[in-house]
Structure formats: C-alpha cells, structure tokens
Amino acid sequence: MPRSPPCWSRCAASASFLPDPVSRDVYLAEAFGIVWCADLPLPGFAPIAPDCARRTRLPVVRVEAGAPAERPVLRQNRRGAIHADGISLWWQDIAHFDMWDGDRVIYTPGPGWTGTMPAAFYSTIAALLLAWRGAVPLHASAVVVGGAAVLIAGAAGAGKSTSVAAALIAGGALVSDDLSCLDFAPGNDAAYLKRGRPAIRLHPQSAALLPGHPAMPAPGDPRGKWLVEPAFCPDAIVRLGGVILLGAPEGPLAAIEAAAHIRGMLFRPRWMAALPGQRARLMALLALPGVVRFAGMAPLTAFDSEGLAARAAALAAFAAAALAAFAQG
Amino acid sequence: MSGSSTIWQRDANWVGSHIDDSLVMLHLETGKYVALNRTAAALWDILEEPCGQPEIEAKLMARFAVSAEACHAEIAAVLEQMRGLSLVSA
The missing domain is CATH 3.40.50 (Rossmann fold)
Structure with a gap:
C-alpha cells in the first residue's frame, strides 16, 4: 500500500493550527482529515489528545457557541443559505449553524436543543464544510x-x-x-x-x-x-x-x-x-x-x-x- | 443548417475527463453523460475557444492524417451530432 500523504487543502484555512497550550475547556476530535476544536464534546468523532493533534499536522476547525450572524445571502437553499464566506442553516428547531470560510462553525442552540450536538452536525454540516474546503x-x-x-x-x-x-x-x-x-x-x-x-x-x-x-x-x-x-x-x-x-x-x-x-x-x-x-x-x-x-x-x-x-x-x-x-x- | 461562417461554441454546462481513448462527459444540471471518441474529443478540445468549421478542420488536419474532403464531411457530421446532444451550439 502506498504511503499516505501529508494532508493538503485548497483552503486558506489550512494555515490554522492548534494553540499551545490548549485550553482545558476545549474538546478535540479528529474526523475527515480535520482536527475539530470545540467548546463542547463531539462524541460522533474520534477524540484526540492535543499532542497527537499537533503531530497529525491536520488543519483545525473551530466549533463554538454564538449568535447567528447577519450575512448577505448569495443563494437561498431549501434549508439554509449560501453566503460569500460560508453557509448558514437551521437544523429543525434544534440548532442554527453558521459555517465560516471552511474553518469555523458557530452553533446557536434552539428550542429543541438537548445539550449535545445533533446528528446533523456530524453529517450535513461536516459535509458542507468539507466541500467548502475543496474535498x-x-x-x-x-x-x-x-x-x-x-x-x-x-x-x-x-x-x-x-x-x-x-x-x-x-x-x-x-x-x-x-x-x-x-x-x-x-x-x-x-x-x-x-x-x-x-x-x-x-x-x-x-x-x-x-x-x-x-x-x-x-x-x-x-x-x-x-x-x-x-x-x-x-x-x-x-x-x-x-x-x-x-x-x-x-x-x-x-x-x-x-x-x-x-x-x-x-x-x-x-x-x-x-x-x-x-x-x-x-x-x-x-x-x-x-x-x-x-x-x-x-x-x-x-x-x-x-x-x-x-x-x-x-x-x-x-x-x-x-x-x-x-x-x- | 450551418455555413462556413458559423461560429461553434461549447455548452458550458458540461464537464469532461479524458480516460483511455475517450472523453467522458457529464452535464452539470441534468446528469446526462456521454463518451466522445478520439475525433469528437479533439473537436471538443479545439472548441475551448469558439471558432468556425474551417478553423476546426485546419487544426484537425494538422493533427490527423486525413484529406480535406473527408475531414470536411466528417466534421460537419460530428458537429451536427454534438449539437443534437446539446454539447455545442452555433
């Protein structure tokens, strides 16, 4: 089997890296060639220790709670909108997601929020972010x-x-x-x-x-x-x-x-x-x-x-x- | 019917990939797909810039050993076929 290559990315966000030291309030996980650096656990992805995350040289995506942003809409989609710098969408009444530049996801809990990241984050949101990054x-x-x-x-x-x-x-x-x-x-x-x-x-x-x-x-x-x-x-x-x-x-x-x-x-x-x-x-x-x-x-x-x-x-x-x-x- | 002054151009909704001796093409909107043989693929490559049939023939004759008469007849037929598939327009 040929050796795996280092991770490349066509996204400027690949310049992002893991801070040192990593805050104790940060949860790290790895999936789809990305280190996900979140302010809540992401049990749908594999957890990764900070040292391991650095050694992988994988790009970092931040996942943080915040308020929905007002952004000009380029194109309305069935469930959300596409902007010049990312996408936004409501997932049922559970959460609103703003993805920025393929390197940041801001989630806003909605009335149906259960305290954990909904399954849509690990599928739809992850897929949209990956596509934005060129994968x-x-x-x-x-x-x-x-x-x-x-x-x-x-x-x-x-x-x-x-x-x-x-x-x-x-x-x-x-x-x-x-x-x-x-x-x-x-x-x-x-x-x-x-x-x-x-x-x-x-x-x-x-x-x-x-x-x-x-x-x-x-x-x-x-x-x-x-x-x-x-x-x-x-x-x-x-x-x-x-x-x-x-x-x-x-x-x-x-x-x-x-x-x-x-x-x-x-x-x-x-x-x-x-x-x-x-x-x-x-x-x-x-x-x-x-x-x-x-x-x-x-x-x-x-x-x-x-x-x-x-x-x-x-x-x-x-x-x-x-x-x-x-x-x- | 198209004449020698007709300018041919690609339909921008197609993407293609050269695999072996074919150019496999897919329509972005409809998902329709088609494989072009070597001659049609060469014609598609030439139409990266819109041009008329005489220019297409000149370029193909520089590439393939073919008489002017045969080239003219074949290219006319291929262009019409490609127009029928919505690959090109005049």
Whole structure:
C-alpha cells in the first residue's frame, strides 16, 4: 500500500493550527482529515489528545457557541443559505449553524436543543464544510480490506453499511460510514479517503455479527439501527484502491458506465449543486475511473452469515486486484 | 443548417475527463453523460475557444492524417451530432 500523504487543502484555512497550550475547556476530535476544536464534546468523532493533534499536522476547525450572524445571502437553499464566506442553516428547531470560510462553525442552540450536538452536525454540516474546503463529500462507506481502501457507494438501502460490516467481520477496518470524504492529489492522479466517524450504523442483525465491539441503539434512528464501533482505520488519510457501486451491473465497470452513477454519489446533492466548486467536484469524480478500479455488485439486503461471507470474499478479491494494479504502477 | 461562417461554441454546462481513448462527459444540471471518441474529443478540445468549421478542420488536419474532403464531411457530421446532444451550439 502506498504511503499516505501529508494532508493538503485548497483552503486558506489550512494555515490554522492548534494553540499551545490548549485550553482545558476545549474538546478535540479528529474526523475527515480535520482536527475539530470545540467548546463542547463531539462524541460522533474520534477524540484526540492535543499532542497527537499537533503531530497529525491536520488543519483545525473551530466549533463554538454564538449568535447567528447577519450575512448577505448569495443563494437561498431549501434549508439554509449560501453566503460569500460560508453557509448558514437551521437544523429543525434544534440548532442554527453558521459555517465560516471552511474553518469555523458557530452553533446557536434552539428550542429543541438537548445539550449535545445533533446528528446533523456530524453529517450535513461536516459535509458542507468539507466541500467548502475543496474535498468531495460522498454518500458512501469505506473499509480497508487486505491493505486496500475500498469505497462502497449505492442508493439508500442498497447495503453500503452491511457490505462494510461483512468486510469488518472478515478482519477489515472501518474508514467511514455513510459520509466519506474524498480528496485528490494535485493533478487528480491519485485519490485519497479521509478517515471519518469511528462508528457505523447497522441493522441489529448485522450488529450482532460484530461481537466484542461497543454497540448501542443509534439515538433517534428511524430504522432502529445500532451504532457499533468496530476496528478503525489507523491512518487519518488512506489512498483509495477502488470503488464498488451497489446496484450497478456486476463486474468491472468502464468509465462511461461509472459516469452514470457519479452525480448520485455526492452527499446532500442539492446542497452540493448550490455550493461553489460543483464543477471541480464533478470533474474530479469523472476522472476517478481513470485513477482507480470501479466494479458493480448486487445490493446486499440480507443478513445471513453466508451472504455476508460471500460479500466479504468479493470485496477481498476486488481489493487484491486494486493492490495488484498499484503494484504494476 | 450551418455555413462556413458559423461560429461553434461549447455548452458550458458540461464537464469532461479524458480516460483511455475517450472523453467522458457529464452535464452539470441534468446528469446526462456521454463518451466522445478520439475525433469528437479533439473537436471538443479545439472548441475551448469558439471558432468556425474551417478553423476546426485546419487544426484537425494538422493533427490527423486525413484529406480535406473527408475531414470536411466528417466534421460537419460530428458537429451536427454534438449539437443534437446539446454539447455545442452555433
């Protein structure tokens, strides 16, 4: 497996760094190639010690309580607004978020605030911030199998998380679940995934097949899924080995076949279409089949051990082919 | 119908990526996608700046071993095909 690169960013905010010393009132977490420096705990991300955070050389994003800002609106979106220097949105009646320049999030608790950051922060807000910074947020999960990182995309309910669970049962390590952060080396000739949230949402039947890992019912999940913390990828950034499209014709996919699914891979596609940089995001995604392998696999909706073992074997074979392709240069 | 004085230009809503021998293109708004072969991709590259068919032909003949007559006929056909796909307009 090629070595992971240092984190690069096309955002001026990357110049931000962790203060020394770090205040005792600050909570640090790491996800999606960013150190999140917050004034409240962020249990949806992996906690990180100040010394470790500095060693990672990852850019820092500040998350602080404050009042909503009055900013000129460039474009109104269904749930929020886009400004020249960021986005703003209400999440139900729970909280208002102001994202500034991709390096700061100000949250304002609303009437429905429960005292903890809502799930939307770890998904929608994180994805919008990542896109603002020049990364490509994808509605996909990812797992390291046999040394290669495999991205698994597909429609809701196609079995992305269950496919990841199959690989985890077979000894894989989680990179990201549901929201994956793709970034490219300059020139788009190599693609990388940034390690995401440390937990995966699984149907109880799949969760039961991953014993020995912390698990609990996902708060407020309408499908009754569980949150499981499996083996987590040890690297903050990993080179992408290949992409599996669930529901696409089975087997290797040509670039034109992969192109049919490109737009559907974006996380919160309506927001992404409205944000600056959509052309660059789509161009990078279009180039992806020229950088890594794409293959289609059937959706995975059953939770029997034979089906999961078969999926794990298929993912392992795909990962091995990806590694062989890397070795050939 | 278009004549020799017609100026052709790209539809700005497409993005593309060269992969192997094709240019895979995606429409930003509709999600429609298309793969262009080598000739059509070369034509798309030339249309980075709007230009007329004679200029396109001159540039392609400098790149590919093709007679003026064959080039003229083929480019006329490809341009119409690309117009039909809303890739270019005149």
